[in-house]
Amino acid sequence: MRFVDEFRDASLVKGVLDEIRRTVTRKWVLMEICGGQTHSILHYGLDELLPPEVELVHGPGCPVCVTSLELIDKALVIASQPDVILTSYGDMLRVPGSHEDLFSVRAAGGQVRVVYSPLDAIRIAKENPDKQVVFFAIGFETTAPNNAMTVLQAKALGLKNYSVLVSQVCVPPAMHAILGSPQNRVQGFLAAGHVCAVMGYWEYPPIADKYGVPIVVTGFEPLDLVQGIRMAVHQLEKGTHEVENAYGRVVTYEGNRASQAIINKVYQPCDRQWRGIGMIPMSGWGLREEFSDFDAERRFQVGHIQTQESTTCIAGQILQGLMKPPDCPAFGTLCTPETPLGATMVSSEGACAAYYRYGRIKNLMAEK
């Protein structure tokens, strides 16, 4: 496949890995923000090809993983109501709430549908005028313009049976939370390429300056990832902390202005609970007042639901890069993709699920 195969070329990847090996003189801890990057790193076995000095820790950029238990419980309550069709992205269906997941609601007769594009939710609303159609709008800056677009469309079409349960979160506040933590280990970041495709990277220089960390905008293919790592290691060895772009074929400094305009039109910044991490101030987006008619929390009066998280699961520490999945006593025993204790074991982008699926090779070799 053109423009993909080139970025999976073993000899090109090896060349960059060799360069990292020549450059690195001491131990560095890098965090890849995005769950898609975590998935890719483990899918290609890239972590095992890196020199031992470079440690990758996995960031909070998995939208399913950080969606608060409270919002999932709200979604479950809404989906259980008669005459409601709850729509969401596939992964979300498996995430356990306090007592059940959306699959169980569906098995009990609730209407829960997977959509590939949020605009499919609008189509479902048009086709089912006698039902209330709710879209569970989760995700980072990547999904925000598409999710916001559905609200604009619903308004333009005068759809009275469409609403969104908003769980939008943003990357920069999470980076502040991680870097500002007294236990922080992260010395450099691979910024999430697709988030930056939407937002650009003008938000990052103040973070790089404030905490003295290099930030490299990085893509998702093996060659993108090793290139991002190479640039971050190079900066760390030189002692600089610039924001660089290793994903120039997709990302510009300004980002996608049209998408940003849609986001700003529909959403405004708000505080958000992150599953396993807690409340991060101004770390998400909620609907602006003028679109509050489309707010599912209001329409279904679920605003009062509050939930406490399990204490066994260490997903919070994992999402902040403080611990790795195998550090958890429940990993692979009590907690597996079939019986997940936390969301990081559910989503294919979750660090625990990725480790479970791909990352056990060293343990296996040790077993033998």
Next chain:
Amino acid sequence: MNTDKTISIEGAVCPLPLPHKDQIVMGHGSGGKMTQELIQRIFMPHLSSSSLQQGNDFGEVLLPAQSNLKGRLALSTDSHIVSPLFFPGGDIGRLAVCGTVNDVAMSGAIPLYLTAGFILEEGLPVETLERVAQSMEDSLHEAGVQLIAGDTKVVEKGKADGLFINTAGIGWVDENTQIGGALARPGDVVLISGTLGDHGIAVLAARGELGFETAVQSDVAPLNHLIASVLKAAPHTHVLRDPTRGGLATTLNEIATQSQVAILLEEKSIPVLPAVRAACEMLGFDPLYVANEGKVIVIVPPEEAEAALDAMHGNCYGKIACRIGTVQASPARRVLIRTLIGGMRVLDVLAGEMLPRIC
């Protein structure tokens, strides 16, 4: 009382039921006249055999000429549900025939006879049923297998997705043939008959839910002739299995567990059509977990690998058959894959339903 008009006694009899020639109604499953009419009109022209023509509640058949009492019988049954009923490259009828023919053939057997049970949903167009019967006829003919018994039931509207078909198959295994999932041995070579993931992506695209179009065709096909030629060329073949639901990854994990061995795959050798790869990339699927309906994994001792490959290349369903990996002693019960960039990882079984990723 006005007696000017005489009452016609003939007109007072119960009206005859409508024949319902265009769509399935509950009466077609009654076992009575309408059922008979459906069998005569739709099934018999396409799915006739000497056994079916006898009109008994059982099928009585002969063993093949070459069989003797030392051989074994292989049986398999499979229920087929697919939405939509027709998809690029196939339909539920072809799937129902090929699925069971292939399952029987994977034992090393020569598939001989099939039975079919139809569960029809009230309201199914009769024309749809006829197209399915025609497709089953074509597939049976291609496989060289006879349908020897059948059954039809009708359920109320909403209780089935148009049409479900259960097929059961029987085949004869030569006394010298020993094939099974537990027989893979360290040193064996793993072969695949062609590209992976075609069926799953074709069906998904046919549902019209992908938001993009693809020209991918399902690979649904009877593999019994291909398997017969593999067994002739490589008589010490250890394992034959078709990677259907769960795809290559799940099937190889089953074999690794049954045989207590490790299987090491080379990702760069695994054939996947560019269109299937592209669709999987967009959806966040891994083609190694996507269903196939016309592919076979062949695990053979290294000295017979070339002969087995040559035999597959000589069949229309094995033109691009190739080596994809090897069997090792350890780590037992695991499938490992050397990735495109030279890393190594575990290829695990799929947990639950495969779901598209978010971004």
